[in-house]
Amino acid sequence: MSEHNKPDQSRRQLLKNIGLTVAAGAVAAGATTAVHAEVVQADEKKNEKTTGYRETQHIRDYYETL
Template structure:
């Protein structure tokens, strides 16, 4: 009768290990994402637009008005 009242320790340990594994995986995934985000830097393009530019096709359109 004493064997029936004992909790199954192996089962509890398994649940603890699963919880720790999920938490560790989340930390690793978050760290890897942050590391990738800081490493990747887009190349700076020197193309700077100053707003509206009147090009030839715009002039052609204005002539049709």
């Protein structure tokens, strides 16, 4: 074969590299994990004692309407 009829290897290599880059990007995007922030409450709220649910007058009034 003459030099003129040989296929252009640089173009083929470029297309292969583009395909590999896209595939590697898809794998990297799928492998990443989301980071979730954790909210830490202040210690002063932990020291407060709560009595839980308290039925006040406005709550009793609401229950009467049901």
